[in-house]
Amino acid sequence: MPTTVAPLPAGDSHVVVRLRGELSIDGVRTVELKFTASAASRRTHAIVDMSEVTFLASLGMGMLLQVARALASGKHRIVLVAPQDAVATALRTAKLESLMPIAADLAAARAVLGVDAPD
Numbered sequence: 001m002p003t004t005v006a007p008l009p010a011g012d013s014h015v016v017v018r019l020r021g022e023l024s025i026d027g028v029r030t031v032e033l034k035f036t037a038s039a040a041s042r043r044t045h046a047i048v049d050m051s052e053v054t055f056l057a058s059l060g061m062g063m064l065l066q067v068a069r070a071l072a073s074g075k076h077r078i079v080l081v082a083p084q085d086a087v088a089t090a091l092r093t094a095k096l097e098s099l100m101p102i103a104a105d106l107a108a109a110r111a112v113l114g115v116d117a118p119d
Contacts, residue, residue, distance in 0.1 A: 001054070003027035007038045011118040014045035016106065020052040023060025032063050039078065040070040047109045051082040056090045068099050077101075079109040 003021030010016040017038045021027055039046040046067065053060075068078045080102050083091060091097055103109035110117060 001052070003030045005031040005035045005038060008049070009118055010047070011116060012044070013115040014047055014110070014113060015039060015042055016047045016049065018049040018052070022055040022057075023053055023063065024055055024057045025059055027055075028057070028059045028063050035063065036067055036070075039067045043071070043074045043076060045076045045113045045115060046071060046078045047081060047103075047106065047113070048078060049081045049106070050087060051084070053083060053087050056083075056087045058094075061091070061094055061096060064100060065096070072099075077113060079103050079112050081106060081109050 001021045003023065006018045008016040008018055015038065017035065019031065019035065039048065064078070071078055078100050080091070080100050082105060083102060088102060091102065101112050103112055
C-alpha cells in the first residue's frame with residue numbers, strides 16, 4: 001500500500017486527516033509536506049486517522065511531533081485515532097500519548113478536543 005495523506009471533511013474548529021501506509025523514511029518523504037499543510041496550516045485542532053498506518057518509524061513520530069508542536073504554539077491539539085496495535089505500542093513506548101492523545105474513533109477524538117462533528 002502506498003503511503004498517502006487525505007484531508008477529510010470537518011468543521012471550522014478542527015481538521016481531520018487520514019494517513020495510510022508506512023511512515024518509514026520513504027513514506028514520510030512522500031507525505032510530510034502535504035500532511036503538515038493539511039494538519040497545521042489552518043491553526044485549528046487536528047484529528048489524524050491512523051487506522052491504516054501499518055508501520056511507524058522514528059521519522060514518522062518526528063513528523064507527528066512537529067505538527068503537534070506547531071499546533072500547541074496556537075493553543076491547539078492533535079489527537080491520533082485508532083492506530084493499529086504495533087503503531088500504538090510504538091507511540092506509547094516513546095511516551096508520546098501525553099503530547100498526542102490516542103482515541104478509539106472520531107467521536108472519541110472530538111470529545112477529547114471538545115469539538116462537535118460537522119453538520
